[in-house]
Amino acid sequence: MKAVLYDRFGGPEVLYVGQLPRPEPAPGEVLVRVRAFSVNGGELLARSGRTRLITGSKFPQRTGIDFAGEIAALGTGTSEYAVGDRVWGTAGRSPKGTAAEYVAVPADRIGRVPGGLDLVEAAALPGVGTTAVTALRDKAALRPGERLLVRGAAGGVGSVAVQLGRARGAEVTGLARAANLDFVRELGALEAVDHRTVRPADLGRFDVVLDTVGTELPTYRALLRPGGRMVTITVDPARVATALGYLAASAVLHGRGRVRVFSGNPKRALLDDVARHVTDGALRPVVDTVFPLEETSAAHRALEAGGVRGKFVVRVGPPTAEDDKHCA
Template sequence: MKALTFKRYGKSPDVGLSTLDRPTIQPDEILVQIHAAGLNPVDNIVVGGSFKAVLHFQFPAVLGSDLAGVVVEVGSRVTRFRPGDAVFASVFDLGRGSLAEFVAVPESAAALKPSNLDFVQAAAVPMVGLTSWQTLKDRMDLRPGQKVFIPAGSGGIGTFAIQLARLLGAKVGTTVSTGNVELVRGLGADDIIDYKTQDFEHTLRGYDAVLGTVRGDGVEKSLNILKPGGRIVSLVGPVDPAFARSKQLNPLLTWVFGLMSRKIRKLSKKKGVDYAFHFVRPDGHQLAEIRALLEGGRIRPVIDRVFPFDQAKEALDYLALGRAKGKVVVQLSAQP
């Protein structure tokens, strides 16, 4: 089968299309023929090696995490799916990738594709949907009437998280460039900061929670807008010791992550707020709940561009520019 692979970490990862053996499945897995694969910023970060102590690949490794496709084979212990089912899933942190013609997916990571979405639309959902669900609902326990700050509202995470936060009854603040104000307003954002002309940390106040999505000093600046007792859940780091312990990493790495996050944890404690790093996990049951929201028209995927499979590397390069309004998707086959 054809797959987009990288052969090493670092500045020369040798990313390109390769021919690999078709995956074999375990008893609790399904083999999916992929019709579309959604891209995420972490796909480019993985290649650089930032998470090589946490994510374990065998080279050449297949890139990508999000997928939508059709089940072509099921393992002997699989009960929820059968050949011919249209499914969507994330395989992030499972040592495999989705930018390929086929992928083996644990039954527990997959859900039936939303009936009202095509494969391209469905492939845009898994990681941003699961990340939003796990941070806003599970980690923040966001309640009606609370205020949550979701920076970079026009990006892949932002466009989904704003919609979910509004469904949870929260008021949403975000940052965008001038040209994207109407996009995020249409998704439900309340306080919209044009980052080219305003500083959010000097404008917003009284927030209950922050979803950290922007690298740099944005997480530290967001401390200024939180109420005492508020919380920050960061997707971009710094990584904290609690994450290291949850991944059962060795004591040295736990100490290193503690050192990396010492400043933000100290500042958070001084402000009376809680800081945590979040690493999304595949979860088919949560995807099934997200599917219901999509089928009910309560959330919609936002897609910036669709690239053909032979331009998958160019799609990753485009995503790295940071200009996408919503998701970038690679289409592997024509819509059936």
């Protein structure tokens, strides 16, 4: 099968499409014919070698975190699914990259794709959707009427968080580039602010801050009202030690007001929660650009350049009848 690989750490140019044996599903696993996957920030860090202490330095390495596709084969103990079912999910913390024609994953790491979504659209949501739900509902316990600040509001997690924040009854302020402010308002933000021209101190106070950028953590924590909560999903890769030190100190010194950070590893129940938000009309996937598998390196390069609206998605194989609307 085709898979996106790299034989050394570096820029997007190290990615290439190679051949690997088609996997067989182990007991408790399903084999998914991948139709599309999205590009995520964590993959850029891994490819560049910044997380080599976690990923190791054995090559070739694979890329890809989430996917949408159809079940191609079942391992034993997976009778709740059938061949042909439309599913989405993530590889979790497994080294199995989803940027491939097939991926074998545990059955508890997938969910059914909501009706009304094609598989290219669906691929934009598993990773960022479960992250945003976890951040706002489980870590921040966002309540109706509270003020929510979303940093990186036009990006993958940010664009979902703006929608879910509004659905939870919050007053959402989104920080983004000037070119994306109207887009952020269309997602449901009450206010959209150019982060390059407005100082954080001029934004006011918030009950919840969701940070998708990973820089200036003390500055944005200072915007919290009494009892406020801040959640970050990343740290500045150029200052990892400093950021981790601050997070550790925050947990000790600030107690309940600490900055919360987590690493996503979603299971079926969380994917089903995202699906319900889609079905209820509270959430829609936002696909910026669709790339073919052979141009995965271009998708990485585009994400590194910034300015994405929602997600960059990579299609695996030729367009199907249901998703040819993305071919323009």
